[in-house]
Amino acid sequence: MRSKPPKKFQYEYPRAALTVDIVVFALDEEELKVMLIQRDLQPYQGQWALPGGFVHVDETLEEAARRELQEETGLKDIFLEQLFTFGEIDRDPRERVVTVAYYALVNLEGHDVQASTDARNAAWFSLNELPDLAFDHATILKAAHERLRGKVRYQPIGFELLPEKFTLTQLQHMYEVILDRELDKRNFRKKVLGMEIVQETDEIEKDVAHRAARLYRFDEKAYERLSKQGFNFEI
Amino acid sequence: MRSKPPKKFQYEYPRAALTVDIVVFALDEEELKVMLIQRDLQPYQGQWALPGGFVHVDETLEEAARRELQEETGLKDIFLEQLFTFGEIDRDPRERVVTVAYYALVNLEGHDVQASTDARNAAWFSLNELPDLAFDHATILKAAHERLRGKVRYQPIGFELLPEKFTLTQLQHMYEVILDRELDKRNFRKKVLGMEIVQETDEIEKDVAHRAARLYRFDEKAYERLSKQGFNFEI
DNA sequence: GCAAAAGTGTTTATGATACACCCATGC
DNA sequence: GCATGGGTGTATCATAAACACTTTTGC
Structure with missing residues (x-):
């Protein structure tokens, strides 16, 4: 186990960590798919999770979402919209983490996901055959799906x-x-x-x-x- | 000027501060009103702003919004819904602050706002006669108004x-x-x-x-x- | 020639819009 | 008795829903 890094950033009151998570939808021949990443770190090591990560202090939320998306899945220049911010106290077992969730829509033909992705770590899942998800990501995914279903009724989205x-x-x-x-x-x-x-x-x-x-x-x-x-x- | 308090909370990476802000709508005889607070601290001292404040590390986002609302305006047990999270980098001149915005709907008869409020600091404003607002609160207010207008079309809200x-x-x-x-x-x-x-x-x-x-x-x-x-x- | 999906109109039902007058009450 | 807002119905128009067959193409 490596030694702990220095903790240089100091505040008067405790602060939550801030992350973004993205629900990426794509359309298969038959159904809606969502992209998941297999975690290689604790907690929830080995489990599937939404792509996402920590927001840097010098980037906006959407910038963070786009950066993480590109780093983890290779996807860029895609439709992205803020979904909801999840702030339950125990949603991350390590410490208080608030996450701003986004959802994204991509077409499978236009974006070559596989080429830029470690196939072991990222994969498309059918919404009907989801694995157990890390953190509260099942909740986030459900919210994204509902948003998509609702939004399509009154906006030419999709x-x-x-x-x-x-x-x-x-x-x-x-x-x-x-x-x-x-x-x-x-x-x-x-x-x-x-x-x-x-x-x-x-x-x-x-x-x-x-x-x-x-x-x-x-x-x-x-x-x-x-x-x-x-x-x-x-x- | 008082001496600086100790900064006991230390992290490996810099962290944004996290706040909530609430757009409280009410209905007058004639029009929609929104509640604003006059700031008594820097920055934007003396200017009008949305009620809100820092999220404690041991409370959820909605709890923070309800707590701030009660502390600053006396309102409690009201309709509250998350609106959007604003994370522009320079939205607060002091440091990086991300705010989770909520909007609330109250009926003026049912909730005695004045009694529990320092009248010098909180007041209802017509949407047509808004003062200059602190931070990006004008943007947040506009987003809340649009959400209300949009939502009323497909939900029995209001x-x-x-x-x-x-x-x-x-x-x-x-x-x-x-x-x-x-x-x-x-x-x-x-x-x-x-x-x-x-x-x-x-x-x-x-x-x-x-x-x-x-x-x-x-x-x-x-x-x-x-x-x-x-x-x-x-x- | 047949399998497979493309393409196309009409009728009916439902809901949206436009519109004007009498009624009850307090003063 | 008059001023004020409460309350009501009908005719027309526009949109949604239901529904089946012919056409084109590749094999």
């Missing part, structure tokens, strides 16, 4: 889970997975096309063993316009 | 701003103030009564110089039922 160009069937599938219910194809298309939130491209799917579907892209401008005036995305 | 028994006109007025637009009386009543979120009482208004209105109370059970299934309160 496109970050898809590749840049996608079929309407992919988009519908994404909503079905997030909302956990089936949607009617014709009504879904009417609604999505009607609110002009996607733009038709002149490309179609390739290498499929059936009629190839048209590809669409997300329309940034419509997004902006609709986001502001608190619109209704009930589908 | 009843905390009214007394236990209220008239439908008071309820409508509350929504008009929060949403900042006029609502049609007949349509409003149809909608509110239709979703069975309020219960008729057998009491009526007193001491009014016109026909007395029936009093209603908020229906907890309907609230629970509707809250869960993410319902739509667009009015």
Whole structure:
């Protein structure tokens, strides 16, 4: 065991440690996945946990979240939004640790996670087959999932889970997975096309063993316009 | 100037200080008000600020918010919900301070604020006539207002701003103030009564110089039922 | 030619909006 | 009796929901 490092930073009152943790969602063919890291230090050594770590004193919370995400999973330039701050007193057995949780959405095609990640330490898990998680990370993950389900109803969020160009069937599938219910194809298309939130491209799917579907892209401008005036995305 | 206190608490890495700040909303006859405290210490001495203060190492974030609220304004047992955590690096000129912001809703009749408050230090301000605020509290206040406006659309929130028994006109007025637009009386009543979120009482208004209105109370059970299934309160 | 998914319209039901007058009460 | 806000209904319009078949393509 190595000797203890010096403790140079001194305060009049005790201070909680401050961390960030990130719930990274991605969309598989069939379901929502979340990225977990296997801990190689105590406490909870060997257990799976959300990516995250201590906030440096010279970086903002979001900067800390992005830095940890890149260090631990290789992911960068992704959609990231603050979720909630968890401050239960005993959530970390070592000492008082307050964590600011974020959630992130990525598309599996666009970001090469495996290449920059030690595969032994990071992996995607289906939300239905989660291992035991360290700390209160199961609680955080549940909160993130609920937020995503709730948010999708009144904001055009979620496109970050898809590749840049996608079929309407992919988009519908994404909503079905997030909302956990089936949607009617014709009504879904009417609604999505009607609110002009996607733009038709002149490309179609390739290498499929059936009629190839048209590809669409997300329309940034419509997004902006609709986001502001608190619109209704009930589908 | 007093001598510096001892700094007994020592850490390997520098730590941010952790505070809570609370945006307390109340409903006046005419408009939304927010409670501010006049600071009697540096920095920003004499300026108005949100109630709040440092989180003790042995209390949760919500406990800290409730404690500060009671100490500074006398308010207790009120609706309180976490808003957002602000971690910009220079938001406090002294050192790195991360603050977990909450917002609260109170009804002016039910809670005697003045009695337990040093009137020189705490006061209600109209949202349209705010003084310059200390720190980044103007940003926090704006975020709280937006959250309230957004939340009211899809959750039956806001009843905390009214007394236990209220008239439908008071309820409508509350929504008009929060949403900042006029609502049609007949349509409003149809909608509110239709979703069975309020219960008729057998009491009526007193001491009014016109026909007395029936009093209603908020229906907890309907609230629970509707809250869960993410319902739509667009009015 | 068949398997597999793409693509497309109409009808019905429900909820949102617009709108104006009589009623009860206190003074 | 008049001023003040309380209380009520209907017609129209817009959006949501339900529902099935033809088309295209690869194999």
